[in-house]
Amino acid sequence: MRRDIFQAIADPTRRAIIALIALQPMTPNALSQEFDITRQAVSKHLQLLVECEVATPHQQGREIFYRLEIDKMKEIDHWLEQFRKNWERRYNQLDELLNTLNTNKNEQ
Amino acid sequence: MRRDIFQAIADPTRRAIIALIALQPMTPNALSQEFDITRQAVSKHLQLLVECEVATPHQQGREIFYRLEIDKMKEIDHWLEQFRKNWERRYNQLDELLNTLNTNKNEQ
DNA sequence: TATGTTTGCAACCGATTAGTTGCCAATCAA
DNA sequence: TTGATTGGCAACTAATCGGTTGCAAACATA
Numbered sequence: 001m002r003r004d005i006f007q008a009i010a011d012p013t014r015r016a017i018i019a020l021i022a023l024q025p026m027t028p029n030a031l032s033q034e035f036d037i038t039r040q041a042v043s044k045h046l047q048l049l050v051e052c053e054v055a056t057p058h059q060q061g062r063e064i065f066y067r068l069e070i071d072k073m074k075e076i077d078h079w080l081e082q083f084r085k086n087w088e089r090r091y092n093q094l095d096e097l098l099n100t101l102n103t104n105k106n107e108q
Numbered sequence: 109m110r111r112d113i114f115q116a117i118a119d120p121t122r123r124a125i126i127a128l129i130a131l132q133p134m135t136p137n138a139l140s141q142e143f144d145i146t147r148q149a150v151s152k153h154l155q156l157l158v159e160c161e162v163a164t165p166h167q168q169g170r171e172i173f174y175r176l177e178i179d180k181m182k183e184i185d186h187w188l189e190q191f192r193k194n195w196e197r198r199y200n201q202l203d204e205l206l207n208t209l210n211t212n213k214n215e216q
Numbered sequence: 217t218a219t220g221t222t223t224g225c226a227a228c229c230g231a232t233t234a235g236t237t238g239c240c241a242a243t244c245a246a
Numbered sequence: 247t248t249g250a251t252t253g254g255c256a257a258c259t260a261a262t263c264g265g266t267t268g269c270a271a272a273c274a275t276a
Contacts, residue, residue, distance in 0.1 A: 010118035011234080015187070022191055029252060041235055043253070062243040062252050073191045076184065079123070083130055083181045119264080137222060149265055151224070170222050170273040 005075045008052040013037065014045050018068060021055060025065035113183045116160040121145065122153050126176060129163060133173035 009015050013035060020026055020034060028046055032039040046066050049055040054073075055066045117123050121143060128134055128142060136154055140147040154174050157163040162181075163174045 006118050006120075006123070010114050012112075012114075013234085015114065019190060022194065027252080028254090037234085038236065039253075040237085040255095043255095044234075047254090064253070070191060070194045073188060074195060077188055077192070080181060080185055080188075082127060083178060084185075086130065086178050087182060121264085135222080136224090145264085146266065147223080148225095148267080152264075155224085172223070 025067040133175040
């Protein structure tokens, strides 16, 4: 069984879950209301995310909030590093800074 | 059938293939010598990469060189963008500047 | 032309995946 | 204490995945 971050983000539902809990920790119940699948299906995705150490459960009464382990996302970023020099010129920090300032006043 | 870049990088062999053809275009035969699987298995990975538009075949005589479409890797980078502000020092620079420009709400 | 090389395609196989339903334990609220 | 809510676990299923073998087409070369 491969259990790594790349497996974790392979599924579109899982990517959506990751994006949601990046904003705030959420319960399986709350999460399942965002999708057309059962709570149990969402739970299985969460279970996999926990195995991959992408999310961690935090119990609060009878609810369990799943929180994103943001550091895990860095592993993807790190893997991308080897390709970045092949495409990025704007990875120059100053370029990035100026570009963002010129085209984006609002965060997202 | 999900055919996207995230599916493409889910498999470790495929990630290795991507890393290899990032250095130079390679043939299925040459690639298969780098792994403990058959040429046909490598070919199937290449086929999927082509479907995902991560690699493109370039015939040269009876050989077919597979070349990495580096731009596709940017899609991963773009998806990561939403998380990056949560972790990156070099983006904190930007955050700090934006906060200052926005009459600042809160530091850090 | 005959032969070997390179590759794609098809059929097949076992394991995994993403989903379902059913059930039970724990917690909260009346 | 009773009943509803929340969520994990188990069993099952259809589809997909990653691999195999076998074969035929296209090309290169003797």
